[in-house]
Amino acid sequence: MNAKVKFQELPWDIKPGKPLSPWTYTNPEFFELDYEAFFLRRWQLVGHINDIPEVGDYLSRSIGRDSVFVIRGKDGQVRAFQNVCRHRASRILAGEGNCRGVIRCPYHGWTYQLDGSLMAIPQDEHFPGVDKTQYGLHEVQLENYYGLLFVRMLGDGPGVAEHFGHMGRYFEMYGVENYVRCADAPDQVWNCNWKVAWDNYLENYHIPIGHPGLNRLLIVNDDLGESSSSGVDYGIFELKTKPSNDELERRYQQMSVHAQARVPAEIRNKWIQFGFAGNLGIDFYPEIVDFFQLVPLGPDKTMVRTLYYGHPDPTPEEQQLRDINIEVNNRVNDEDLTLCERVQQGLQSHGYAPGPLSGLEVGIHYFHELVRELVPVARLESAPARGQVAESNRAAAVR
Ligand code: FES
Ligand SMILES: [Fe+2]
Numbered sequence: 001m002n003a004k005v006k007f008q009e010l011p012w013d014i015k016p017g018k019p020l021s022p023w024t025y026t027n028p029e030f031f032e033l034d035y036e037a038f039f040l041r042r043w044q045l046v047g048h049i050n051d052i053p054e055v056g057d058y059l060s061r062s063i064g065r066d067s068v069f070v071i072r073g074k075d076g077q078v079r080a081f082q083n084v085c086r087h088r089a090s091r092i093l094a095g096e097g098n099c100r101g102v103i104r105c106p107y108h109g110w111t112y113q114l115d116g117s118l119m120a121i122p123q124d125e126h127f128p129g130v131d132k133t134q135y136g137l138h139e140v141q142l143e144n145y146y147g148l149l150f151v152r153m154l155g156d157g158p159g160v161a162e163h164f165g166h167m168g169r170y171f172e173m174y175g176v177e178n179y180v181r182c183a184d185a186p187d188q189v190w191n192c193n194w195k196v197a198w199d200n201y202l203e204n205y206h207i208p209i210g211h212p213g214l215n216r217l218l219i220v221n222d223d224l225g226e227s228s229s230s231g232v233d234y235g236i237f238e239l240k241t242k243p244s245n246d247e248l249e250r251r252y253q254q255m256s257v258h259a260q261a262r263v264p265a266e267i268r269n270k271w272i273q274f275g276f277a278g279n280l281g282i283d284f285y286p287e288i289v290d291f292f293q294l295v296p297l298g299p300d301k302t303m304v305r306t307l308y309y310g311h312p313d314p315t316p317e318e319q320q321l322r323d324i325n326i327e328v329n330n331r332v333n334d335e336d337l338t339l340c341e342r343v344q345q346g347l348q349s350h351g352y353a354p355g356p357l358s359g360l361e362v363g364i365h366y367f368h369e370l371v372r373e374l375v376p377v378a379r380l381e382s383a384p385a386r387g388q389v390a391e392s393n394r395a396a397a398v399r
Contacts, residue, residue, distance in 0.1 A: 231277030
């Protein structure tokens with residue numbers, strides 16, 4: 001685990017990549033297993049510490065069918081809780097805002113302190129003998145990584161910082177700690193399994209065909225970057241100097257100079273992408289960072305959440321550059337949506353068996369190995385009988 005291997009050093013002649021079997025992308029019982037393994041037991045981004053600067057500020061996020069919120073307490077501490085009332089399960093908070101002293105459930109009005117403890121029950125004479133100390137909100141693990149707030153609902157294991165390891169220096173170079181939210185994007189629903197969208201995020205092999213615009217803008221060099229078995233990947237792209245024949249892209253090229261002074265020379269004119277398995281893409285540009293977060297809604301439905309952060313004081317030119325960036329990358333996003341939905345359709349085809357992975361798809365190789373490790377039943381080539389997937393998973397785990 002955690003060995004860092006460069007793309008070019010992988011012994012592909014010895015171990016050609018074998019993709020996951022198609023059934024793992026469509027089977028509802030498998031979806032339950034990979035949902036727990038990846039979304040409940042691994043770190044999920046919620047937002048940035050600067051989203052909740054004041055006492056009582058909160059930010060809630062769905063993670064598929066689960067929901068969490070982070071909130072700043074009276075002591076200034078930020079805590080994370082499951083967004084579910086201890087009385088009869090109502091979601092408590094929606095979106096973001098300020099709680100003004102107490103967290104109040106909108107159903108029957110149970111109130112909780114900002115530290116999660118149960119404060120008051122309306123008409124509590126009807127709850128004789130109830131010990132309020134036993135009904136505080138469920139706190140979940142929280143880690144602040146360069147200002148980014150990550151939660152983990154279940155289990156333990158390496159922290160966020162440990163996952164990123166030496167790659168943290170990039171977060172430092174961009175100054176992410178001081179970033180603030182700088183644009184909004186509507187959530188999208190893609191008709192594909194979350195792993196299809198994640199596979200797609202992990203490889204650049206599709207760029208020349210799938211993203212002609214990106215291909216005009218970027219030099220893609222898979223030697224610059226790293227994939228690791230811990231589930232963290234990054235790739236570095238260089239901006240081309242040859243003017244694009246597309247007007248929007250040309251404007252981006254011309255304007256990009258305005259943000260370069262923000263970052264050290266090493267990362268000027270570069271786009272750097274991080275993948276945090278298996279659902280968070282982090283796309284760094286000198287002018288902005290976007291977080292591309294996959295939220296699983298079902299075996300063939302995934303919500304794509306995009307969050308934008310940047311320096312708090314952009315010049316008008318930088319602001320313009322950010323707007324163009326978002327437009328350029330929205331095109332890419334739309335192209336990816338189409339590509340991923342086509343794959344999901346294809347995966348359901350009778351008799352389809354996956355082809356080989358190339359050396360340009362090494363990130364997928366690692367990701368699929370991670371899926372097999374965390375959900376061992378994924379090693380089977382075909383689906384167990386209906387109702388047997390969880391049991392087969394337990395059996396595969398002890399083997
Ligand atoms: S469900 Fe929250 S007060 Fe009843
Ligand atoms: Fe893509």
